[in-house]
Amino acid sequence: MREITIREALNEALQEEMKRDDAVILFGEDIARMQGAFKVTAGLLDMFGEDRVIDTPLAETLVVGGAVGMAMAGLRPVAELMFADFLGIAMDQLCNYAAKMKYNCGVNVPLVVRTACGARGSGMHHSQNTEGWIQNVPGLKIVMPSTAYDAKGLLKSAIRDNNPVVFFEQKTMYGLKGEVPEGGDLVIPLGKADVKRQGGDITIIATGGTVHEALAAAAELEGRGISCEVVDPRTLLPLDHETIIESVKKTHNVVIVHEAPKIGGIGAEIAAVIAEEAIYELESPVRRIGAPFTPVPFSRPLEKAYVPDRERIITTVMELLSPEGV
Amino acid sequence: MSGKLEKQYGKKLLEKLYREMVLIRRFEEVAGQQYGLRKIGGFCHLYIGQEAVAVGSIAALDLEKDYVVTAYRDHGHALACGMEPDVIMAELFGKVTGCSGGKGGSMHLFDAGRHMLGGNGIVGAHIPIATGVALKLKTGNEKGVVLCYFGDGAIHQGSFHESMNLAKILGLPIIYICENNQYGMGTDFTRVSSQQDLSVLGTAYNIPGKQLNGMDVLEVYDGIQKAVATVRETSDPLFFEIKTYRYRGHSMSDPAKYRTKEELDNYKQQDPILILKKRLVDEQVFAENKLDEIDEEAKRSSAQSVKFAEESAEPSIESLYSDVYA
Numbered sequence: 289m290r291e292i293t294i295r296e297a298l299n300e301a302l303q304e305e306m307k308r309d310d311a312v313i314l315f316g317e318d319i320a321r322m323q324g325a326f327k328v329t330a331g332l333l334d335m336f337g338e339d340r341v342i343d344t345p346l347a348e349t350l351v352v353g354g355a356v357g358m359a360m361a362g363l364r365p366v367a368e369l370m371f372a373d374f375l376g377i378a379m380d381q382l383c384n385y386a387a388k389m390k391y392n393c394g395v396n397v398p399l400v401v402r403t404a405c406g407a408r409g410s411g412m413h414h415s416q417n418t419e420g421w422i423q424n425v426p427g428l429k430i431v432m433p434s435t436a437y438d439a440k441g442l443l444k445s446a447i448r449d450n451n452p453v454v455f456f457e458q459k460t461m462y463g464l465k466g467e468v469p470e471g472g473d474l475v476i477p478l479g480k481a482d483v484k485r486q487g488g489d490i491t492i493i494a495t496g497g498t499v500h501e502a503l504a505a506a507a508e509l510e511g512r513g514i515s516c517e518v519v520d521p522r523t524l525l526p527l528d529h530e531t532i533i534e535s536v537k538k539t540h541n542v543v544i545v546h547e548a549p550k551i552g553g554i555g556a557e558i559a560a561v562i563a564e565e566a567i568y569e570l571e572s573p574v575r576r577i578g579a580p581f582t583p584v585p586f587s588r589p590l591e592k593a594y595v596p597d598r599e600r601i602i603t604t605v606m607e608l609l610s611p612e613g614v
Numbered sequence: 615m616s617g618k619l620e621k622q623y624g625k626k627l628l629e630k631l632y633r634e635m636v637l638i639r640r641f642e643e644v645a646g647q648q649y650g651l652r653k654i655g656g657f658c659h660l661y662i663g664q665e666a667v668a669v670g671s672i673a674a675l676d677l678e679k680d681y682v683v684t685a686y687r688d689h690g691h692a693l694a695c696g697m698e699p700d701v702i703m704a705e706l707f708g709k710v711t712g713c714s715g716g717k718g719g720s721m722h723l724f725d726a727g728r729h730m731l732g733g734n735g736i737v738g739a740h741i742p743i744a745t746g747v748a749l750k751l752k753t754g755n756e757k758g759v760v761l762c763y764f765g766d767g768a769i770h771q772g773s774f775h776e777s778m779n780l781a782k783i784l785g786l787p788i789i790y791i792c793e794n795n796q797y798g799m800g801t802d803f804t805r806v807s808s809q810q811d812l813s814v815l816g817t818a819y820n821i822p823g824k825q826l827n828g829m830d831v832l833e834v835y836d837g838i839q840k841a842v843a844t845v846r847e848t849s850d851p852l853f854f855e856i857k858t859y860r861y862r863g864h865s866m867s868d869p870a871k872y873r874t875k876e877e878l879d880n881y882k883q884q885d886p887i888l889i890l891k892k893r894l895v896d897e898q899v900f901a902e903n904k905l906d907e908i909d910e911e912a913k914r915s916s917a918q919s920v921k922f923a924e925e926s927a928e929p930s931i932e933s934l935y936s937d938v939y940a
Contacts, residue, residue, distance in 0.1 A: 357746020393724030450940030
């Protein structure tokens with residue numbers, strides 16, 4: 289099958305949805321002429337014109353707030369926040385307005401906020417995984433794809449969804465290639481996890497960039513005789529309990545991995561769900577791997593120590609399943 | 615004697631302006647009483663004294679294509695948009711028959727069908743949203759205009775400045791209206807604003823601004839009517855500072871000790887309803903008893919709205935969970 293990068297997959301998703309529905313418009317800083325800080329919107333200005341690919345002033349409250357108004361009035365805006373760290377500036381619009389309009393007045397807010405997350409040598413204000421900031425806001429959906437296939441199918445779904453969806457793109461993965469069929473209408477429902485690798489001894493639940501670390505760890509662990517199942521929730525809100533619990537019942541051991549700080553991260557929610565729904569299935573304690581409770585450091589060795597990697601996953605799995613072999 | 619006043623505005627409009635102002639006054643008086651009786655809880659911001667602003671400006675709109683977006687002192691705007699007193703009072707009571715089924719309350723009045731998009735609770739936060747609605751109108755070439763209202767407290771929020779800037783660069787059909795009632799909660803605006811003439815605030819963004827006397831409904835109507843006609847054609851934003859005064863405290867819990875009785879009495883001498891009534895009688899548009907009858911009707915429908923609210927059911931507990939997502 290054809291292989292394209294996540295960047296290209298996202299671009300295709302935007303293109304296809306804009307062709308399909310005139311109400312879809314793009315709104316954000318440097319997305320039109322500059323084609324986006326990460327070039328995700330490349331070529332779209334030429335294709336759809338400046339009425340549908342709109343460069344905004346550098347003002348995130350306005351980017352999200354304006355998009356909320358457009359969505360309420362009948363458009364389907366895809367707003368871009370250049371970095372997930374900037375979510376804080378737009379938090380009020382996202383959490384108090386986008387998320388609550390339906391409840392307040394019955395009006396849908398079909399809005400997607402795309403944003404780039406993850407550490408890549410850019411320091412504490414351009415590196416964070418901020419999904420934990422918003423994961424307990426009713427009314428929002430949160431999506432975090434890990435492959436080109438998922439990125440395309442989930443973004444198309446997010447655009448068609450009638451709710452505000454925050455779409456996290458791991459910036460280290462924009463260039464990552466993966467199989468995506470040419471043509472067709474690739475749509476992946478929100479709220480459905482995906483089993484990225486089948487296994488019988490332990491379930492590694494990983495999100496975003498850490499999915500690939502989990503897969504690499506699983507390949508390594510296979511050589512040591514440990515069969516890992518890797519589950520990618522893909523949508524963090526709503527979370528697919530069914531797939532997670534099914535996997536727990538199969539392997540009876542769980543490690544959860546994400547790049548955001550461990551404290552208060554999505555891993556805490558997933559662990560709680562497992563405790564509530566399947567605690568007697570467990571043969572060992574649920575272990576979480578997340579970033580330490582520090583800002584994202586700039587220095588390379590510090591950043592490397594910050595971001596959860598395959599080594600930490602391997603060590604954790606070994607501690608659980610084969611303590612004598614660590 | 616057929617007066618100049620009648621010729622200029624016509625009986626129908628003059629009666630409408632008077633009727634709506636009186637209805638707001640009586641409705642708010644009753645809402646205040648019901649709050650005192652603890653039938654209404656939470657926050658409740660009365661519009662008494664400011665009636666001419668909402669009534670005079672909304673009378674200039676065609677709500678088939680135009681929109682109103684306002685802040686939390688919203689009962690007057692809701693009534694001026696034609697929302698039923700029953701439905702509004704029921705919402706203040708938190709009843710299922712309220713415009714948000716009791717889930718919004720005083721600060722969150724909404725009627726999407728009448729193009730009344732709130733009723734928004736956080737100071738200044740709705741300004742980007744109103745701007746987004748205007749962008750939708752522009753994109754669709756719909757010839758509609760948005761009136762976006764906020765208080766003197768909101769103009770120091772970044773959202774106001776971000777919105778004005780975007781509206782100008784994109785040429786959006788929106789009229790920003792600062793209802794300067796002189797106090798942001800308990801703080802005299804002159805203490806917290808480096809600029810005392812708020813109407814100039816748009817000039818930094820090349821948006822012309824104008825001051826209007828908000829105690830004179832005809833001046834408000836004239837000013838906004840002309841502005842709406844202009845913006846409908848030019849799709850270029852305008853800004854108004856409408857000077858007004860609230861007779862009651864910021865909310866029901868505010869005894870308003872930060873101002874003098876003399877100041878309040880002075881404004882009551884310029885009461886917008888009395889001013890219009892006097893002109894209508896002096897210039898023989900309506901006999902005084904006709905206007906008194908309108909007042910009686912307003913009292914009756916306000917009293918009726920309380921009865922309606924009292925007799926309405928509480929929302930079902932299940933409704934807590936509805937309309938969180940589309």
